[in-house]
Amino acid sequence: MSDLLWQKDGVRVDARIMRFLAGDDVLLDREFLLHDITASKAHVAGLGRIDVLSADEVASITRELDALAEDFRNGDFILDDTHEDGHSAIEARLVDRLGDVGRKVHTGRSRNDQVLVATRLWLKERLDDLSDLCVAIAEVCLQRAGGESLPLPGYTHLQRAVVSSTAMWFAGFAEGFIDNAARARTTRDWLDANPLGTAAGYGVNLPLDRAYTTEALGFARMQVSPIYAQLSRGKFELGALDALASTLLDLRRLAWDLSLFTTAEFGFVRLPDEYTTGSSIMPNKRNPDVVEMLRASYAPVAAARVEIEQLLSLPSGYQRDLQLSKGSLWHGFTHGLRALDLMPDLLARMQWNGEAMRAAIEPSMHATDVAIEQAAAGVPFRTAYRAAAEAGSDTGSGRTPESSLTARVSPGGAAALGLEILHDRLKALKDKQREAH
Structure with missing residues (x-):
């Protein structure tokens, strides 16, 4: 593992402890490295805006960050256990290429x-x-x-219930x-x-231009x-x-x-x-x-x-x-x-x-339709319900699945699916997606 960002003179680093602390972090950071590089570029530009870095330093660090991103995409740079994590790898690469200028990248920020x-x-x-x-x-x-x-049995409790x-x-x-x-x-x-x-959760003694980095990174607002x-x-x-x-x-x-x-x-x-x-x-x-x-x-x-x-x-x-x-x-x-x-x-x-x-689809699956039809004709629903239950399998004799579906006119039912409403909702979502992208 390369030099640790936090290493102090005279402190021995135990390899077993480091393996435990690092875990799979360096492997997982492969997924996040390009985003880390993008954020590093915004941070460096922000440091330039408050004169912590010169224009030449900003340009050289940005150039090397872009080169690192390209090397990573091409497979010429592999994030492996020679580094503690992706953050360390970025700084190590900058120091290797730029010396002391690379050591300035972490000013005002924390892992x-x-x-x-x-x-x-x-x-x-x-x-x-x-x-x-x-x-x-x-x-x-x-x-x-x-x-x-097509007619499809509708189930409740995994039992045949109504025509769907x-x-x-x-x-x-x-x-x-x-x-x-x-x-x-x-x-x-x-x-x-x-x-x-x-930074580490308490800010830093620099007038960081956080509004700039928020806009540069495409965030809607600043935390x-x-x-x-x-x-x-x-x-x-x-x-x-x-x-x-x-x-x-x-x-x-x-x-x-x-x-x-x-x-x-x-x-x-x-x-x-x-x-x-x-x-x-x-x-x-x-x-x-x-x-x-x-x-x-x-x-x-x-x-x-x-x-x-x-x-x-x-x-x-x-x-x-x-x-x-x-x-x-x-x-x-x-x-x-x-x-x-x-x-x-x-x-x-x-x-x-x-x-x-x-x-x-069996005849008894029309029982609910029969009871509701009788209720619509003036029979108290509970009376119609009991009559349909007593009729049992004969309740829906002579009826077809299609007749049941055609009569299901409540909004969202088979005869009134409301697909146009769903299409409109979907279109509105797609419009928002296009705006976001």
């Missing part, structure tokens, strides 16, 4: 505000990705909801993912604050209090994971439906072959492994959330415990976004088995 600003920049991108994926999923769902409507439709199924998940996209945007706006210049900058660590990561987790809850329920619907007992859905795998021992099997892994994808995000929450039993000020939040955050978002990325294609290409779905 604390470095990691805060890099994480917030990274999360803004990830929440953009989350919103984009939710919009893409909603678009497919709306397209399929408007394209065809494939259009209603898709419309339900379309609205869910529109809401998820909106929540991702709101969360992005909530954490869009610049902590750079708060004013240095103490709150530290208090917010973990809190804003949890908020981002909450937005992701709520999306994956919808994904889990969708995947559960597909898990049931693809069984031979239901037979309602056929998946594209690429989304199934074979058995290692049973030649007759094609398994919906992708759907099952999608169903499980909430778990890593929930685990990441719990792990970070458990770190936050802390007093004010920076505590090293918070280093462990980085891995949880990265793993939760990486897995969650990979799962969501599969959904638009899967939903576009899955096929309904209309014959099997129709066969699963």
Whole structure:
């Protein structure tokens, strides 16, 4: 490991302790390094604006930061355990190339505000990705909801309940993912604050131009209090994971439906072959492994959330415990976004088995329609309810699934899906995305 930024003369560094302290940090920092470099450029420019660095020093440091970013993208610079972390690697590179000028880069900042600003920049991108994926999923769902409507049994308590439709199924998940996209945007706006210049949590004795760095880094506002900058660590990561987790809850329920619907007992859905795998021992099997892994994808995000929450039993000020939040955050978002990325294609290409779905609709599933029709004609609803219950399987004799769906005129029902309302909401979200990008 190269010289440590905080190394003092006469203090022995124990390699075992350093391995424990560093953990996976240097590997995880590969994900955040370019954001750290971007923030370093803004910080250096800000130091130039208050005459702590000369124009030539700003130009030379900026040039080397750009070169480091390019080398990292090309694979010519590899962040490895020769460095304690990404922050140390940046400074070591500048010192190697610029000598004493490189040693000036850390004036007025701490690794604390470095990691805060890099994480917030990274999360803004990830929440953009989350919103984009939710919009893409909603678009497919709306397209399929408007394209065809086949009778589909509706279930409560996993028991056949009423007649539903494939259009209603898709419309339900379309609205869910529109809401998820909106929540991702709101969360992005909530954490869009610049902590750079708060240093170790108490400010510095320099008139840092924090308004400039806020604008240069594309933040909507400045995080004013240095103490709150530290208090917010973990809190804003949890908020981002909450937005992701709520999306994956919808994904889990969708995947559960597909898990049931693809069984031979239901037979309602056929998946594209690429989304199934074979058995290692049973030649007759094609398994919906992708759907099952999608169903499980909430778990890593929930685990990441719990792990970070458990770190936050802390007093004010920076505590090293918070280093462990980085891995949880990265793993939760990486897995969650990979799962969501599969959904638009899967939903576009899955096929309904209309014959099997129709066969699963039995006459008693029209009982609710019968009771409501009688209530609309003046019979007290509870009386109509009991009469329909007593009629049992004969309740809906002579009725068709199509007649039930055509009569379902309540807003959002099969005959009044309200797809135009959902399209308008989706368009408004996409307009906001374009403005943000």
